[in-house]
Amino acid sequence: MDIILSIINTFEFQVIIRIILCMILAGIIGQERESLNKPAGTRTHMLLGISGCLVMLCGEYVALKYNSSDITRLPGQLLSGIGFIGAGTILKDGSNIKGLTTAASLLCTTCIGIIVGSGFYLGGIIGTLILYIILTHVYRLGEGSEGKYKDYEFLLKYKETCDIEKVQEIFEMENYSIESLKKDSSDKSFSIKGKYTIESNKTKLIANLMNDTSIIEIIEG
Numbered sequence: 001m002d003i004i005l006s007i008i009n010t011f012e013f014q015v016i017i018r019i020i021l022c023m024i025l026a027g028i029i030g031q032e033r034e035s036l037n038k039p040a041g042t043r044t045h046m047l048l049g050i051s052g053c054l055v056m057l058c059g060e061y062v063a064l065k066y067n068s069s070d071i072t073r074l075p076g077q078l079l080s081g082i083g084f085i086g087a088g089t090i091l092k093d094g095s096n097i098k099g100l101t102t103a104a105s106l107l108c109t110t111c112i113g114i115i116v117g118s119g120f121y122l123g124g125i126i127g128t129l130i131l132y133i134i135l136t137h138v139y140r141l142g143e144g145s146e147g148k149y150k151d152y153e154f155l156l157k158y159k160e161t162c163d164i165e166k167v168q169e170i171f172e173m174e175n176y177s178i179e180s181l182k183k184d185s186s187d188k189s190f191s192i193k194g195k196y197t198i199e200s201n202k203t204k205l206i207a208n209l210m211n212d213t214s215i216i217e218i219i220e221g
Contacts, residue, residue, distance in 0.1 A: 011060075011061070011064065014119065015057055018053055018057065018116050018117055018119070018121075019050060019053055019054070019057075021116055021121065021124065022049045022050055022052070022053040022112070022113045022116040022117065022124070023046055023049065023050055025049065025112055025116065025124055025125065025128040026045045026046045026048065026049025026050065026109045026112065026113060027042055027045065027046050027049075028128060028132060029045050029049075029105055029108075029109050029112075029128065029131055029132060029135070030042035030043065030044060030045025030046055030109070032132060032135050032136060033045065033102055033105060033135070038089070038099075038101075038102045039088070039089040039099055039102055040085075040089050040102050040105075040106055044085075044106070045105070045106065045109045048082070048085070048106055048109050048110045048113065049109045049110065049112055049113035049116075050113060051078065051110065051113060052075070052078060052109075052110040052111065052112070052113025052114040052115075052116075052117060053113040053114070053116050053117035054113075054117065055074045055075055055078045055113075055114065055117065056071065056074070056075060056113075056114050056116075056117025056118045057117050058074060059071030059072075059073070059074045059075070060117075060118075075114045078110065078114070079107070079110065079111075082106060082107050082110050085106060086103030086104070086106050086107060087103070089102045089103045089106065101135070105131065105135060108127070108131050109131075111127070112124050112127050112128055112131070115127060149195045149196070149197055150195060150196055150197075151193070151194075151195055152176065152193070152194060152195065152196050152220075152221075153191065153192070153193045153220070153221030154191070154192050154193075154218055154219065154220055154221065155189055155190075155191050155218075155219040155220075155221060156189060156190055156191075156192065156209070156215050156217070156218055156219075157187075157188060157189040157215065157216055157217040157218075157219075158188055158189065158190075158213070158214045158215050158216060159188070159214040159216055160188075160214070161214060162188075162190070162213060162214050162215065163213055163214070164181070164183070164190075166212065166213050167192075167209065167213055167215070168181075170205065170208045170209055170212065170213070171192070171194070171205065173208075174200055174201050174202075174204055174205040174208070175196060175197055175199045175200040175201070176194055176195075176196045176200055176205060177194045177195050177196070178192060178193075178194040179193050179194040179195065180192070180193045180194070181193075191221070206218055
């Protein structure tokens with residue numbers, strides 16, 4: 001038993017345990033992101049988690065061997081660099097910003113790697129559990145607020161004339177808010193932009209526009 005304990009307590013054995021545990025924990029978060037087709041998936045999260053772990057292990061190794069290293073410097077530099085990777089997952093789509101949650105999950109995963117790399121296993125496991133719950137469940141709290149609004153853009157083509165007020169009335173009736181409307185008289189068309197909700201009925205909107213106005217073609221942007 002003493003031999004087994006002595007092996008477990010060796011730095012080399014701890015390195016193996018920490019890297020494997022970090023790979024598993026980071027993989028759990030990455031799998032959740034990949035299941036939703038997010039820009040950063042399982043492999044990316046694993047790599048960042050292991051990177052955080054290796055940075056802490058490197059700092060600990062240098063401190064043990066040379067007894068002159070501040071092991072907090074390396075993690076600080078790593079977290080600064082994560083911003084570049086996180087920025088690569090953030091996309092702007094109209095007035096919507098996508099990828100912020102994935103960027104945040106990358107940062108959290110790296111921190112989990114640093115925690116596990118420092119030997120604080122319980123903190124890494126609890127942090128992974130909380131992060132997973134946040135990613136899979138907490139988003140539902142915002143479904144009744146601004147999170148339910150999405151952008152739309154339509155190009156409407158009409159005959160000789162078009163009753164703009166009637167078109168606006170139909171959009172509002174089907175829960176499509178109008179933010180901008182630009183008319184092109186030479187092309188007999190106009191573009192309309194705004195936001196819609198889960199209560200909006202696109203099928204009914206298109207049907208009413210085609211039946212009750214002079215619209216002859218609707219192109220969704």
